[in-house]
Amino acid sequence: MxxxxxxxxxxxxxxxxxxxxxxxxxxxxxxxxxxxxxxxxxxxxxxxxxxxxxxxxxxxxxxxxxxxxxxxxxxxxxxxxxxxxxxxxxxxxxxxxxxxxxxxxxxxxxKIKKKNNKDDKDKKEDIDLKNIPAPHVIKEMLDQYVVGQEHAKKVMSVAVYNHYKRVACKDTDVEIEKSNMLMIGPTGSGKTYLVKTLAKLLSVPLAIADATSLTEAGYIGDDIESVVSKLLAAADNDVERAEHGIIFIDEIDKIAKKKETRSRDVSGESVQQGMLKLLEGSDIEVPVGATSKNAMVPLVTVNTKNILFICGGAFPDLEDIIKERLNHQGSIGFTADLKDKYDNDSNLCQQVTVDDLRNYGMIPEFLGRLPVVFALESLTKPMLIEIMREPKNAILKQYEKLLELDEVKLEFDDAALNAIADKAMEKKTGARALRSIIEDYMLDIMYEIPKDNNIGKVVITGDYILKKGAPVIQMRGYETPLIESHE
Incomplete structure (x- = not known):
């Protein structure tokens, strides 16, 4: 008891x-x-x-x-x-x-998370200099997901490494400036995908904003501070974690200064001027859970000094400005170049300068806060074929996994890949065209496969892509065409 x-x-x-x-x-x-x-x-x-x-x-x-x-x-x-x-x-x-x-x-x-007390010695810093991967390690991780763009991956790896070294080294005599980036490249070349992959590998909060919706304060549209509010939401309203994040502003070329306008440029030059303090680093009051300060939500102060800004844009017609500058340099004398010398150069944006961007409509103060400027390569046919099958989450691997769930093996022969790449080059939308083309040809196959459990293998041929034949269907040891021509 x-x-x-x-x-x-x-x-x-x-x-x-x-x-x-x-x-x-x-x-x-x-x-x-x-x-x-x-x-x-x-x-x-x-x-x-x-x-x-x-x-x-x-x-x-x-x-x-x-x-x-x-x-x-x-x-x-x-x-x-x-x-x-x-x-x-x-x-x-x-x-x-x-x-x-x-x-x-x-x-x-x-709800707003409190900032950690700086005097609390038990809490460790989120960013440690020893834990920051070296540039070659960052590039090797990007190589697993992104095909080509060697120069762009190298520039981004070094810029991100230097940025987080700057964040980690607080007690230094020399103040290191921010290395914000401006990324130029045609549509579908992988600008957004590069930034998404980079943020996923570094495990930092990422906010992707669209510059087309930004307007000057007081006008219809999103305020400039809304991009910081999106980063705060991505960091679960943790201010300290958000202050070490990455903000990617896409379509930055859409806020270029309008050359001929009689009205106030509230979505062009005014937005560039409003973003100056954001890019350089200052205390910004942003609403929590909303994009407008007028909403009845609490405001919190976020310091953008340690936030890495990456701006990207396609900059259409920028090639014409570069051609004009290059032709003007070599248009006089016996060694003058032909005016159509650069017409077939697909990577003409690689020769871009700050003067070209200023002539495009970007103000000098804005360009001065984006010291790292680089251009992405236009995708070629071999690069498109490699994009379809090489990366970890390649589009062909996705469809192979979908059919693998039905216990069916999917294969694409070389002729089919070449035909798909040719059609994607005609669309001139980069890697975005690949999914729409493959989705169109896989529709009938994905519809017919679940009808018969005896199907074991499907081979997509070049004739099927060119609408001259049918895919090869293998059923339990013998081959017979199950799907008619796509014509």
């Missing part, structure tokens, strides 16, 4: 310890987020210590004082008013005020 009592006491102690551990864990989770005023939506770091009204409702001292001033100045009898409101009679504490859990109303998107 005594042993049973001792065991029960031990179990009670263990249960209490377990309850205490869960309580501390829940309180630690709650302490990760700042309290937000229910009236003005300011955070505790900006408005001061909050007053707990119960049911997870917090009000800052300023709003509380304004509320009492409004009540007393209006001549209303406060005691009578509180008695007539249901659930408000049990003051102090106002525990009955507004029944219901406010966690349902205050969404997770509007």
């Amino acid at each position: 005594q042993d049973n009592k001792d065991n029960n006491n031990v179990n009670d102690i263990d249960n209490k310890n377990a309850d205490n551990s869960t309580d501390t864990s829940t309180t630690e989770k709650k302490d990760e987020y700042e309290k937000v005023c229910y009236v003005c939506h300011r955070t505790e770091s900006r408005a001061g210590k909050m007053i707990n009204m119960g049911n997870n409702i917090y009000i800052c001292p300023d709003c509380m004082q304004r509320s009492f001033d409004a009540i007393y100045n209006s001549g209303i009898n406060y005691d009578d008013m509180m008695k007539n409101i249901p659930g408000m009679g049990n003051i102090p504490g106002m525990n009955g005020f507004m029944s219901g859990d406010m966690n349902d109303n205050i969404s997770q998107k509007q």
